Amino acid sequence: MAFPQVPWQAVEQRARAVAAGPVTSSGAPPDLVLQGLVTDSRAVTPGCLFACVRGQGSDGHRFAEQALAAGAAALLVDRPVAGGAPQLQVPSVRAALGPLGAQLAGDPADRLRLVGVTGSNGKTTTSTLVRGVLAAAGECAGVVTTLGARVGGLERSTRLTTPEAPELHGLLRWMLDEGATSAVVEASSIALDVGRVDAVHVQVAVFTGFEEDHLDHHGTIEQYWASKARLFSPERADSAVVVVDEPWGRRLADQARIPVTRVATDPAADADVRVVSWRTGAEGTSLVVEDADGRHRVSSPLVGRVHVGNLAAAWATGRSLGLDPGTVAAGLAATAPPAGRNTLLRSPGGPLVVVDYAHTPGALAAALQTARELAGPAGRVRLVLGARGRRDRYKRQGLGVAARAADEVWLTNEGSHGERPEAIVEELRVGLAGGDATVRTELDRRAAITGAVLAAGPRDVVLVVGRGHETTMTDDGAPLPFDDVAVAREALEQTTRDLVTEQAS
């Protein structure tokens, strides 16, 4: 990734153009050029501008000396840093990260067709579907989601669903260098709130739906909604695709000051794109969508009713991008499920195991409905459920309430992050109280998944939720490897071995 060399004066000029207050420059020799913008002193690249970001945990200004020693050429600060290093002082470093991050990556966002996807559930799946639709149109599309950044066959891991702005613009530059003509960016509410998607203007902004989440960060559901609504402004998007199945989506569609395509999974709803009928099963999902050009049949390998809305949103996005119905349908049919989103595992004679990322009460309820449909009248639904430590405690009771729809629930650990796993499980159990589900507690996640699989019969469905694609789990110390899909697969293999042994005996 070859970042351009940008003269100090040009950076100072852009900082002045976007700053909400005075900008001062000091210590810079007249011929200083910068290459890249970095926010972490542990990831400094030679010649970069190091941004001293004030965070919740620490103040980036404390790492200025370390960054300079590691090769940073200058500092972006909101107060003077002693030592005479070249520094640009702005009112807010965080507010400058987008505009200067874009400039120091060569403004790649200006040269890509961009789609932004936000919403409580379905962001990663819908982003992946939109990328598939663009690919069907012959575009080389990059994508940035919870699963990382990808372009063509290349991948880069990212620590956050939506990286900090300098990293995000760096990824867009990488995609451009790899031949991308478009990119889809999953925009989390937290990222929108703290400016990680600044200086990104999308052609279509997509809202996949809404359910309270991340209130630890946003405080209230109103604030959470407002952070997502920020993407649907003329400054950030040309047009919008909004799922209007629930009131918050309808409100967003009503208040957006850009052209909106309303999408509904209810055939009777007042929408521009309506799902007229749908069916989902182990072999995938098919639906009929109706838009201004009539009715269109769509099929997808995705499993689960939760994906009906995602597919409809991706359909509407493809059409908003000017793609014809045949191309959009081909893209949806060809796009495989993202890792850990309704990943299905089977083995001869064993149960069907579904591994999903669902970690909100609404997403869990949808995943359980799908599991119930897959199990059919003769099968039982066995759920492996935990809740993440130190995150959104208010969701735990609601998860327990949603879990009542299972026949059997194995309560387990999902990464306690220093909390007592027993306490987390007890909060889940509160929601389960009064339901008919059989409830077991097995704090060892491997034992819980294995136990649920071994207890299940060939018609049963075992649903493992909360972590999906994640491959590490954090309790008290450092993250340790743990992959729900791999553990479930091992348990299924054990079932098959046991079965063969039984048949042999």
Ligand SMILES: CC(=O)N[C@H]1[C@@H](OP(=O)(O)OP(=O)(O)OC[C@H]2O[C@@H](n3ccc(=O)[nH]c3=O)[C@H](O)[C@@H]2O)O[C@H](CO)[C@@H](O)[C@@H]1O[C@H](C)C(=O)N[C@@H](C)C(=O)N[C@H](CCC(=O)O)C(=O)O
């Ligand atoms: C709440 C939140 O978003 N926190 C983010 C924030 O942390 P912070 O404000 O505490 O930053 P800090 O650790 O105090 O560091 C301040 C500055 O000093 C720098 N630093 C720090 C240490 C050092 O040695 N050198 C150094 O330069 C840091 O790079 C940073 O620029 O800035 C950090 C640096 O960018 C992020 O890693 C961190 O994300 C944490 C890990 C996180 O868990 N974020 C989650 C909540 C999040 O953002 N999730 C969303 C939504 C996911 C979803 O939808 O499910 C996401 O987009 O991922």
